[in-house]
Amino acid sequence: MRVLVAMSGGVDSSVAAAQMVEQGHDVVGVTLKLWEGPNGEAPTAGCCTVSDSEDARRVAAQLDIPYYVLNYTSAFGQGVIDKFVDDYLRGWTPNPCVECNRSVKFDKLLDQAAEFDCDVLVTGHYARVRRANGRYRLLRGLDPSKDQSYVLYMLGQQQLSRVQFPVGEQTKAETRAIAEELGLRTAFKADSQDICFVGKGDYRDFVDGHTDAATAPGDMVDTEGNKVAEHAGVVGFTVGQRRGLGVTFGEPRYVVKVEPSTSTVVLGKKEDLETADCVLREVTWTDQPHEGPASFQYRAHGDPAPCSVAEQSDGSWLVTFIEPQLAIAPGQSGVLYNDDEVLGGGTITRGT
Amino acid sequence: MLYVDHAATSPMRPEVWEAMAPFAGEKFGNASGLHGIARQAKNALEEAREEAAALLGAAPMEIVFTSGGTESDNLAVKGAALVGGRRGGVVTTAIEHEAVLESAEFLSRFGCPVQWVQPSAGGVVSVDDVLAAVSSDTTVVSVMSANNETGIRQPVAELAGRMDGPLLHTDAVQAFASDDLHVGDLGVDLLSLAAHKFGGPKGVGLLYVRSGTNLEPVQHGGGQELGRRSGTHNAMGAVGMATAMRSAASQRANFCEQVRAERDSFESKVVKAGGVATGADVARLPQHAHVRLPDTTNETVLIRLDTAGVAAAAGSACQSGAVSVSHVLAAMGWDAEMAGGALRFTFGWTTEPGDGARAADALLAAWGKTP
Numbered sequence: 010m011r012v013l014v015a016m017s018g019g020v021d022s023s024v025a026a027a028q029m030v031e032q033g034h035d036v037v038g039v040t041l042k043l044w045e046g047p048n049g050e051a052p053t054a055g056c057c058t059v060s061d062s063e064d065a066r067r068v069a070a071q072l073d074i075p076y077y078v079l080n081y082t083s084a085f086g087q088g089v090i091d092k093f094v095d096d097y098l099r100g101w102t103p104n105p106c107v108e109c110n111r112s113v114k115f116d117k118l119l120d121q122a123a124e125f126d127c128d129v130l131v132t133g134h135y136a137r138v139r140r141a142n143g144r145y146r147l148l149r150g151l152d153p154s155k156d157q158s159y160v161l162y163m164l165g166q167q168q169l170s171r172v173q174f175p176v177g178e179q180t181k182a183e184t185r186a187i188a189e190e191l192g193l194r195t196a197f198k199a200d201s202q203d204i205c206f207v208g209k210g211d212y213r214d215f216v217d218g219h220t221d222a223a224t225a226p227g228d229m230v231d232t233e234g235n236k237v238a239e240h241a242g243v244v245g246f247t248v249g250q251r252r253g254l255g256v257t258f259g260e261p262r263y264v265v266k267v268e269p270s271t272s273t274v275v276l277g278k279k280e281d282l283e284t285a286d287c288v289l290r291e292v293t294w295t296d297q298p299h300e301g302p303a304s305f306q307y308r309a310h311g312d313p314a315p316c317s318v319a320e321q322s323d324g325s326w327l328v329t330f331i332e333p334q335l336a337i338a339p340g341q342s343g344v345l346y347n348d349d350e351v352l353g354g355g356t357i358t359r360g361t
Numbered sequence: 362m363l364y365v366d367h368a369a370t371s372p373m374r375p376e377v378w379e380a381m382a383p384f385a386g387e388k389f390g391n392a393s394g395l396h397g398i399a400r401q402a403k404n405a406l407e408e409a410r411e412e413a414a415a416l417l418g419a420a421p422m423e424i425v426f427t428s429g430g431t432e433s434d435n436l437a438v439k440g441a442a443l444v445g446g447r448r449g450g451v452v453t454t455a456i457e458h459e460a461v462l463e464s465a466e467f468l469s470r471f472g473c474p475v476q477w478v479q480p481s482a483g484g485v486v487s488v489d490d491v492l493a494a495v496s497s498d499t500t501v502v503s504v505m506s507a508n509n510e511t512g513i514r515q516p517v518a519e520l521a522g523r524m525d526g527p528l529l530h531t532d533a534v535q536a537f538a539s540d541d542l543h544v545g546d547l548g549v550d551l552l553s554l555a556a557h558k559f560g561g562p563k564g565v566g567l568l569y570v571r572s573g574t575n576l577e578p579v580q581h582g583g584g585q586e587l588g589r590r591s592g593t594h595n596a597m598g599a600v601g602m603a604t605a606m607r608s609a610a611s612q613r614a615n616f617c618e619q620v621r622a623e624r625d626s627f628e629s630k631v632v633k634a635g636g637v638a639t640g641a642d643v644a645r646l647p648q649h650a651h652v653r654l655p656d657t658t659n660e661t662v663l664i665r666l667d668t669a670g671v672a673a674a675a676g677s678a679c680q681s682g683a684v685s686v687s688h689v690l691a692a693m694g695w696d697a698e699m700a701g702g703a704l705r706f707t708f709g710w711t712t713e714p715g716d717g718a719r720a721a722d723a724l725l726a727a728w729g730k731t732p
Contacts, residue, residue, distance in 0.1 A: 037668075042683045077664055078683040083697075124661045125668070 011035040012173070013127035015114060016069065016076070018061030021133030021176050023068045023195040024184045028175040029131055030072050037125060038069040038076040041118065043085040043109070044206045064195050071193065079121070081113055088112030090206060094219045097212065100267030101340025102247045104160070105204055106309075111163045119171060129173050136161050136177045136351075138169050145169035147295045147351040152180040159309050162344040162354035163293050213245035227272025229256065232265065232281055243269050248360065249282055249336025263336065283333040289326045289343045289355035299352045303345040305330070307337050307357060313346055326355060336360075363671045365720045367558075367648060367709025368509055368535060373601075374560035374710065380604040381562065384597035392594040393585065402596040409596075409603035416606045417552070418543040419569050425589045426599045429566040430534040430555030432580075434460035434503075436568050436590065437530040437551040440576035441501035442468050449500025450474040450527075454486045454515070455692035458532055461503050462688070474498050482694050483643055484513040488520045499527040501551075506536040510676035510689045510705060512649020513640040521548025528574060534558055534566075538609055538709065539617050539646050550574050554606075556598070560710050561605030565598030609710070620708040621647035623717030627706055628652065630721035634730045639703070650706040651676065654728055658701045660684045665727035671720060676705040 014026040016038045029036045040062045062078055069076030089108045096103035114132065122130045135150030136158040145166055150156040157177075164172065176184045188196035207215045217224060224242030231237050238256040240246070250264040254276070265277035287307075292298075300320065304313035305328050315331040328343060337343075337360030344354035364372075384405065390398035392406045407421070414421040427433045438461055442449040451465050455477045462477075469475040476494040480486045486504060495502060502524065507514045517531045530551035533542055538559040544552055552569040556562055570576060570589065582591030609616070624647060628638045631652050639651040654662065659675040663684070666673055677687035690700040706720055725731070 037664075075664075075667060077660075077667075079660060080683040080685060121661060125664055 010129060011037070011125075011127045012129045012131050013118075013122040013125055014038050014074075014131040015118060015133075016040050016065035017133065017201075018064035018068075018195065018198075019133065019201060020188050020193070020195045020198050021135070021181075021184055023065070023133075023193050024187050024191075025131050025133045025175045026068065026074065027072055027187065027191055027193065029173075030074060036072070036074045037127060038065065038072075038074050039118075040065045040076075040078045041081040041085075041113070042078050043081050043113070044090065045082055064198070068193055068195060071191075079118075081117070084113050084117050085109065090219065093204075093206075094216050096340045097216045097244045098220060098224075098269060100243055100246075100269045102338035103340050104342050105206070106160045107163065107342045110160055115161075115164060115168050115172065119168060122171070129171055131173045131175065133176050134161060134174045135181070136174050138172060138174060144296055149346075149349045149351075150174070150177040152182075154310075155181045157309075158346075158351050159306055159342065159344050162295070162342065162351050164295060164351075165293060166296060169295065211245070213242065216244045217242075225272045227274070229254070229274045229276055232275060232277045237276060240274055243267050243272055243274060246274050248338035279335070282336040284330075284335075284337055284360060285333050286327055286329045287334075287337045287343060287357050288321075288359040289328060290324075290358045292326050292353060292355035294353035295351050299345065299347070303347055303352060305334075306344045306346060307334070307341050307360075316345075318345060325358065363716060363719055363723065364711065365706040365708060365716065366672045366674045367538075367712070368512075368676075368705060368707035369674055370557045370563065371538075371560050371709040372711055373557075373562060374605055374608050376608060377561055377601045377604045381597045381601040384600060388596075390596075392596050393583070402594070406594050406596040406599050409599035412603040413567055413599075413606055416603075416610050417569055418545050420572060422587065423544075423570055423572050425568045425570055425586045426595060426602070427566045427568055427590055428564055428592075428595075429557070430458070430532065430553050431460040431566075432590075433553035433555070433566045433568040434458065434530075434532055435464050436576065436579050437553060438464040438501060438503050439468060439579045440589075441528045441530065441551065441574075442473050443577040443579075444500070444575045445577075447500070448473045450476070450496065450498035451501055451503065452476045452478065452491060452494045452499050452527070453503040454478045454480060454491070454505070456480050456484070456486065456508050456689045457503060457505055458509055458534070459688075461505070461530075461532055465503075480692055484508065484511050484640055484689075484693050485643055486515050488516050488523060491520055492524060495524065495527060497526075501528045501530055503530040503532065506531045506533040506540065506542070506547075507646045507649075508689060509535045510687055510703075511640050511651045511693075512646040512707070514644040514646065517549060518547050535646060535649075537606070539613065539620070539648055541610070541613060544569055544571070554602075556602035556605050559605055559609040562598055562601040565595055565602045567602065612710070616710060617647050619714070620712055623708050623712055623714070623720075624648060624650045624706075625717070627717035627721045630718065631724060634725050634728070636724075636728075648708045648712075650708075652704055652706070653699060654702045654704065654724075656702070657728055659704050660701075662704060662724070662727045666723055669723050669727065671723045671727075673720070673724075674705045674707075675703060 012034045016022045089105050093103045093105045134157045135155040137148040139146045149158045224244045228236045229238040262276045265281045266275035305316040306313045317329045341357045343357045345352040388401045390402040392403040410421045410424045414424045465475045478490045528550040531549045532553045534555045550571040555566040637653045675684045
């Protein structure tokens with residue numbers, strides 16, 4: 010089998026490539042150049058740095074596989090960065106990793122894999138794909154602390170039939186042990202943490218630098234509408250946020266709502282973040298649509314909450330929780346599971 | 362393996378390495394020294410300089426050995442603009458190699474007036490447009506002899522004949538393999554070459570500097586190369602470059618005939634299948650084929666060619682090796698989609714009869730057409 014491995018320069022995709030080589034496949038490695046500075050220079054912080062692609066290149070050379078850097082700056086700019094900025098400007102909490110998987114890795118790259126005569130696209134995600142009776146199921150990765158199935162919920166049968174996640178079948182510790190045993194230079198490389206194109210910088214600075222829309226100063230109000238403070242702009246505030254509010258009270262206060270149209274940030278107590286249900290749009294299913302009991306996850310490493318889902322007359326899906334949930338922000342991905350299996354998911358358009 | 366990327370670099374000629382080898386061994390001296398070992402290196406360096414000069418119709422003292430085309434371009438453009446502590450004006454074109462473009466950008470950041478002349482849609486810069494951009498501030502005009510992506514020739518000699526005042530520099534890095542470059546006939550003051558484009562070693566080049574031309578050095582130190590380029594002489598590289606120049610010059614007539622035949626057979630097959638040849642109706646280098654395949658992306662085609670053992674190029678790549686949008690094609694008015702279908706196949710001294718047809722067949726297969 011000829012396989013295309015998306016190599017980020019990290020340990021997971023390095024080991025994924027090594028395992029495919031070990032299994033005797035004809036392997037091609039690629040790194041996606043996703044973004045660049047205003048003058049076309051490679052970023053020096055975050056991911057996609059020259060040193061990341063050089064790590065991937067060196068691992069590919071060690072594995073003796075062809076390796077290419079593919080220019081995805083335009084697809085990533087339109088599909089991910091523009092949407093990230095738009096989401097923040099409307100007071101949502103974006104999930105760029107999900108958008109990247111949806112519109113870049115498992116869309117354009119999957120198409121390109123076919124153009125390179127590759128049967129399968131391999132990535133270093135911690136998730137598992139199972140085939141039974143001609144249908145494909147997407148399961149959580151074996152290592153619960155590293156599970157990344159949440160950011161892969163948009164994969165349908167078409168995509169699942171053409172992807173493989175070898176490291177999802179093992180723990181992170183096992184992945185590192187394999188890398189060490191093979192002497193891969195990425196064996197001890199730290200995991201990436203931040204959003205790749207923001208790095209350790211400030212989201213607000215990033216958004217300001219990518220839009221002409223003014224991020225106007227405005228009021229912080231309590232849930233009754235009384236002004237309690239002022240802020241420099243709504244971008245960067247996200248539902249459930251407690252730190253960095255620029256104002257302190259006798260007891261903890263949280264962002265419960267962000268209203269860009271009036272440049273208002275609403276603060277409340279913890280109980281104001283509670284919600285009994287939420288609404289999902291742009292819902293996709295890994296196989297058949299599912300109604301009834303499920304469990305619901307709305308953060309990458311959040312605990313799944315028991316719920317019931319039902320389609321509404323306008324095509325959106327209502328998720329009703331058994332126990333109220335805290336701080337569900339519009340823009341986040343809501344993913345439905347049955348035990349370890351991803352059923353599908355969508356974008357939360359109404360939460361707390 | 363079929364190598365059709367000679368514009369990126371050519372393999373070293375065996376006689377070149379043979380001539381260089383002693384200087385990696387027993388003749389290791391520093392040409393600036395006083396002793397016998399140093400004299401060996403110095404003699405070889407000066408013989409190389411004489412040979413390079415003779416092949417260009419220049420005097421030996423007009424040849425400055427450098428680390429390659431990029432350094433030669435930097436020295437020419439910056440050295441001419443900054444001479445005498447001035448911030449002289451630069452006129453260049455939008456299709457130059459990055460070594461010239463970025464040198465001009467650098468000068469512009471430091472207050473030198475810079476003008477970039479656009480080419481026609483056909484990829485040729487007009488002499489009238491260049492002359493119109495020249496003003497009393499202009500100290501140097503830099504126009505390449507032939508473009509590295511398209512192979513299209515630029516009217517350097519005509520410009521030299523019609524221009525008075527500023528120094529004229531030409532980046533002739535792509536042209537030397539096929540063109541008998543005589544600095545007197547060309548009428549230029551400064552001319553850049555890189556050895557590895559015609560079978561010499563990488564890391565060595567030269568700048569022809571017309572006698573009497575004032576240049577501000579850009580690399581400072583021990584004052585080698587008549588104070589124009591400091592740094593320990595690369596005698597080994599200079600010997601390699603001169604040997605490669607001699608070989609290329611002596612075989613040039615045959616070379617041109619052969620690469621043109623391969624290029625033409627390549628192009629006719631590709632055009633017949635629906636490709637579009639760039640510059641087919643203007644003067645261009647015989648070893649260059651630049652084609653556009655509609656409805657495809659060069660990235661995919663190049664990777665499929667690589668899988669098939671064919672080494673070609675898109676003409677523009679960033680540091681990571683990713684294909685990027687070409688500034689040359691953008692200047693010619695191509696949009697991103699058109700530029701995304703552009704491919705460069707370049708033939709060279711190792712090209713054999715039939716390579717053009719083989720390259721075309723491989724390209725058509727990668728493109729999904731039946732040859």
